[in-house]
Amino acid sequence: MSGCKVFHDFGGVTTPIVMEDLDRLASLQELDSRIDHLEQVRRSLDDGTSLRTSLDEAKTRLVQMREQLRGKQARLRALELQLESIVQKQKKLEQDLYSGRITNPKELAGLQGEVEALGRMKDRLEDEILVLLDETEGFLRDVAQLEAEVAQRERALEEYLEDYRSRIREVEGSLGLLRRRREELISQIDPELLEKYEYLRERKGGKAVAFVAGEVCGGCNVALPAGILSKVREKETLVTCEECGRILYLKMG
Numbered sequence: 001m002s003g004c005k006v007f008h009d010f011g012g013v014t015t016p017i018v019m020e021d022l023d024r025l026a027s028l029q030e031l032d033s034r035i036d037h038l039e040q041v042r043r044s045l046d047d048g049t050s051l052r053t054s055l056d057e058a059k060t061r062l063v064q065m066r067e068q069l070r071g072k073q074a075r076l077r078a079l080e081l082q083l084e085s086i087v088q089k090q091k092k093l094e095q096d097l098y099s100g101r102i103t104n105p106k107e108l109a110g111l112q113g114e115v116e117a118l119g120r121m122k123d124r125l126e127d128e129i130l131v132l133l134d135e136t137e138g139f140l141r142d143v144a145q146l147e148a149e150v151a152q153r154e155r156a157l158e159e160y161l162e163d164y165r166s167r168i169r170e171v172e173g174s175l176g177l178l179r180r181r182r183e184e185l186i187s188q189i190d191p192e193l194l195e196k197y198e199y200l201r202e203r204k205g206g207k208a209v210a211f212v213a214g215e216v217c218g219g220c221n222v223a224l225p226a227g228i229l230s231k232v233r234e235k236e237t238l239v240t241c242e243e244c245g246r247i248l249y250l251k252m253g
């Protein structure tokens with residue numbers, strides 16, 4: 001086994017290599033694949049956006065509903081005041097009517113007409129107030145229900161975020177550990193070999209080393225020729241797949 005390390009060739013052409021370097025390169029690939037996977041996991045974790053969106057929607061509906069409720073309540077107060085004043089006016093007219101002070105039949109008939117007109121207005125107002133009271137009660141129920149829903153969604157988001165943060169911490173903890181191991185490992189790998197590895201990783205979807213399993217390249221799933229396979233088994237040269245160009249490695253045991 002020579003210490004000569006020139007790695008300019010690709011595609012099945014072999015280059016002398018130190019066996020340990022090849023083992024380290026395979027370990028590096030395994031580390032990098034785990035790092036890639038964890039980074040993917042971290043990216044795919046929902047940071048609570050969907051729960052926050054539905055919470056915001058419920059809050060917006062609550063604001064609108066409270067506003068509508070306030071409008072109904074204000075209208076109700078106004079109608080009640082109106083009713084109050086009509087009742088007062090009616091009372092006063094009735095006092096005049098039955099006081100005996102007014103004797104002119106025409107005047108009496110006019111007063112009677114006014115009292116009756118006020119009575120009709122009063123009936124209309126009372127009807128309207130009843131409808132409004134009904135509506136207001138409905139709104140009060142809906143607002144209370146929505147308030148409970150908002151509170152429930154807030155709790156759900158809080159719980160989710162707690163879980164999310166702990167998962168992120170867990171993933172980042174593992175990533176930190178793997179990255180430190182990676183630093184340690186690459187310090188032991190020949191720089192030129194490492195350069196080739198990084199070059200391939202960048203161009204081969206993160207997979208520079210293809211693990212051979214069942215006489216097939218683990219990178220492109222193409223069956224490897226017997227000559228290539230025996231070279232891979234020897235571990236004395238850097239062998240790359242003729243099909244995908246990845247560094248071939250056979251796991252022992």
Ligand SMILES: [Zn+2]
Pocket residue numbers: 210217218219220221222241242243244245246
């Ligand atoms: Zn291949």
